[in-house]
Amino acid sequence: MIAVESLVKTRGGVRVLDEVSLAGAAGGVTALVGASGSGKTTLLRCLNGLETFEAGSLAVAGHRLVAGPHPPATLEVLRRDVGMVFQQFNLFPHLSVVDNVTLGPRVVLRETVSVARGRALDLLDRVGLADFATARPATLSGGQQQRVAIARALAMRPRVMLFDEPTSALDPAMTAEVLDVIVDLARSGQTMVVVTHDHGFARRAATWVVELAAGRVARQGPPPDVLG
Amino acid sequence: MRRLGHVRAPVAAVLAILAVGGTVTRAAELDEVVRRGALVWAADQEGGGPHVFPDPEQPTRLTGFEVELADLVAAELGVTARFQQGQWDRLPLLLGRSADCVINGFELTPERRRDYGCSRPYFAYALQFVGRRGAAPATLADLAAPGPRGAWRVGVLTGSAAEQVLRARSDLQVEVIGYDGTVDSLEQLRGGVLDGVVMDDCIFTFYADRFADLRAVDRPFAGGSYTVLTAAATPRLAAAIDAALGRLIADGRLEALYDRWDLAGRQQMLLLRDAAEIPAATRRDTWDLVRDTAPLLLKSAGMTVLLSCAAFPLAIAIGLAVAIGRLHGPAWLGPVLATYVEVLRGTPLMLQLYAIFFLLPKVGLALPAIVAAVAGLALNYSAYESEIYRAGLRAVPAGQLEAAMSLGLTKWQALRHVLVPQAVRLVMPPVTSDFIALFKDTSVCSAITVIELTKRYSVLALSTGRIVELAVATALLYLAMSWPLAILSRWFERRLERPAGARP
CATH class of the missing domain: 3.40.190.10 (Periplasmic binding protein-like II)
Structure with a gap:
């Protein structure tokens, strides 16, 4: 499902990703760990084309990206199969919660309003926010907003979900409610890549752990091998 | 005054009324003109030849038979003539302020006899x-x-x-x-x-x-x-000018002047007459004034509303397109649109209206005045709106575009559903303020023959002599239109604050 081969990305002359290859992360839950600035988030953003790279290649959910600028058409097809959840949630503030969730299905998948809305309400129920469908994002707590963001990404029925430090902007109580949703999703068989500092979470949910250091893969393997 | 906030508009209107109302008392009488050593005479060089016009040989110099006449009259008063430029139909408003007299083909009419000092005729047209x-x-x-x-x-x-x-x-x-x-x-x-x-x-x-x-x-x-106009408050100056004309006529100097300008073929017999042969009009009472002017003022107010409401949506649509083109269009488009904005922002609206109305017919595109006015206002304001929308689009956090594109939206879909709706909400206050500015800028359209409220006021004020009453009425009309406009836009602003898709 995910393969990365000799990825090189430079920023201002510095190699932020230096010949990164991921082999074992075929499916399941991959956790990307490592110190700040080690390249975890950059690698994740490469996986759905938010960043370009100078050398190497990668394949996600059957879509291949190569070095250089990505053609918009390639990215649009890839992103239908690859969902992303951001550290800062990035909900659309001008839309209600349910409209945040239905926007992708309506505009990209051309679903009718009633079909998209029905599925959105199911997803909101799954993340425990069925009562907040008509609320504005700004009236929700951070944990609630992040759960809406997860529902929004899931509404596209992605084959792979990418999480970029989904709980680092949250306090411990809210962190727990978001991690519960992600663990629940992992158990249901969703393929995902999660950038995290939370080794406890990685041990609990990941099937494969990749540790990056200074843009290189330091170690990778099953959680007990890497995290000890 | 295009950046004047709408709150200050009523204040400006009141100040304008006070300014107009306060002019009557400060006219310079004959002794002051003599002490100053200069007779300030007003005319409009745009009115053209043979009266007053820039010398084609030497465009910085004014020439025309009235320039020479002004010199002769001033010399008779023992002073020099000093020229004051003004727009022709508003020249009488300068009397008692920046001009002592108006010498510019002003016809001797009963209304002018009532409202101003009028000399004996100096020319028959x-x-x-x-x-x-x-x-x-x-x-x-x-x-x-x-x-x-x-x-x-x-x-x-x-x-x-x-x-x-x-x-x-x-x-x-x-x-x-x-x-x-x-x-x-x-x-x-x-x-x-x-x-x-x-x-x-x-x-x-x-x-x-x-x-x-x-x-x-x-x-x-x-x-x-034609008559030389003076302020009603300067009867001695009026008499001195009238006497000066009498001497110029009697000793043939005026006739010689007309000979030189090839104007002597006219029946200039009229010159021997007296201004009093034309009776002064009587002042209408207030009720008659309201009855005669209200329909015209209301009709012109309607024109002001029509111009603003037709031009502003166009300006917004063009401005938004230009802003999106500059931020998200192909690279070659950026400099083209930047030039568009700078040209339209950097040249006066009046000039743009002139170009559309007077120059386009030369290349075969003759637009009706109202169409030209709407087009000119829309183009001019589109430059300002595009800058506002550009700022608004840039103020939307980068994560919004990334989140939309991560869902598989194309850039244009992301703009349509995510960026533009947020930018529109962000820029509502400055855009509203620009609408009110445009509303007032419609008065510039009178330059291309569209009669809107300000022009109608100026025409009526001069023909009836009721400058202050009509100024108050006109200001009230503007307020009656811009106030609901401000309330409407605040309501719209609040409506946009709510999430677009929020339904019970």
């Missing part, structure tokens, strides 16, 4: 209908029935006797269109926008060589005489 060679109407009699395009479109100098005479002729099938300059109307006639122009015959004679494709239709059909 006749009104001439000018048409295109080989085009209808062939004779003045043809004007009694509609022309091939409906009512005959006839240009006049705004506020002139030609306008007054023509508007009073209900037997003629003509649409009278007021211009600020005489050459403009001749250009429009040549370009086919007008069917005719009515002007003083000496003006047409003066420009006949330059407009060889135009011709006089029949003989002049009405006439009168």
